[in-house]
Amino acid sequence: MLVATEFRPWTMFEPQSRQVTANFLRSFFPPELSPDFLRMVMREAWRTVAIATAGMTLAFLIAAPLGLVSTRVLSISTLSGKMATLPFVIRQGVRWALIVLRSIPELVWALVFVRVVGLGPTAGVLAIGLTYGGMLGKVYGDILESGDSASGEALLRNGGSRLQSFFFGFLPQNAAELTSYTIYRWECAIRSSVVLGFVGAGGLGQQLDNSMKMFMGGEVFTMLAVFVGLVALADLLSTALRRIMG
Numbered sequence: 001m002l003v004a005t006e007f008r009p010w011t012m013f014e015p016q017s018r019q020v021t022a023n024f025l026r027s028f029f030p031p032e033l034s035p036d037f038l039r040m041v042m043r044e045a046w047r048t049v050a051i052a053t054a055g056m057t058l059a060f061l062i063a064a065p066l067g068l069v070s071t072r073v074l075s076i077s078t079l080s081g082k083m084a085t086l087p088f089v090i091r092q093g094v095r096w097a098l099i100v101l102r103s104i105p106e107l108v109w110a111l112v113f114v115r116v117v118g119l120g121p122t123a124g125v126l127a128i129g130l131t132y133g134g135m136l137g138k139v140y141g142d143i144l145e146s147g148d149s150a151s152g153e154a155l156l157r158n159g160g161s162r163l164q165s166f167f168f169g170f171l172p173q174n175a176a177e178l179t180s181y182t183i184y185r186w187e188c189a190i191r192s193s194v195v196l197g198f199v200g201a202g203g204l205g206q207q208l209d210n211s212m213k214m215f216m217g218g219e220v221f222t223m224l225a226v227f228v229g230l231v232a233l234a235d236l237l238s239t240a241l242r243r244i245m246g
Helices: 009-013 015-026 035-069 076-080 085-103 106-117 121-146 150-157 162-199 204-213 217-245
Strands: none
Touching: 009 015, 035 085, 035 121, 035 162, 035 204, 035 217, 085 121, 106 121, 106 162, 121 162, 150 162, 162 204, 162 217, 204 217
């Protein structure tokens, strides 16, 4: 595999590579700290968080119903030991839909939507929503199927609906794990939204791309520092939410 990937890390330490690296890092100083630039960076950083949050909201709206439909333990026909043909076909169709959504990287979705809706945050929200919707739906289903299903199945056997079984049987036991994974994906969405900016999906990444193309190292350093702080704050917030939910 190392041969196939042409993995040669020692090239980083060759004289020419060291010189290029030194020139690149030297261009970062001094960082750009003018008031107008900092206001722009703060505005784009907030837009980045907004893209990630709106994208995750869309992803949840996709994942929640598809994840429930794809979950075997919520099928009434499985109580007899074997799922009926129609529920099985529907379940497999939904699972394949989730596979398609998460198989296409958000960067590819963003390239598509940039051409459909134009440059800007809308493309980023749609890209994150579709890819992360497939991821969340898959993991939601796995979490529900791997947990203790006794209480949920008891509700189904005694005439409860699928939604009643989910809300009163499966959800209370798996709420912490479902919430933890959702919050983790929100952290990932913040990082993804910056990358999506490089293809014109708005946010801090688009400004970072512009500064790199203009060889404005000071601006790049400032935006990278703000991005690191943004991810650190997201990590602190997610930790606090996990502690509350735990």
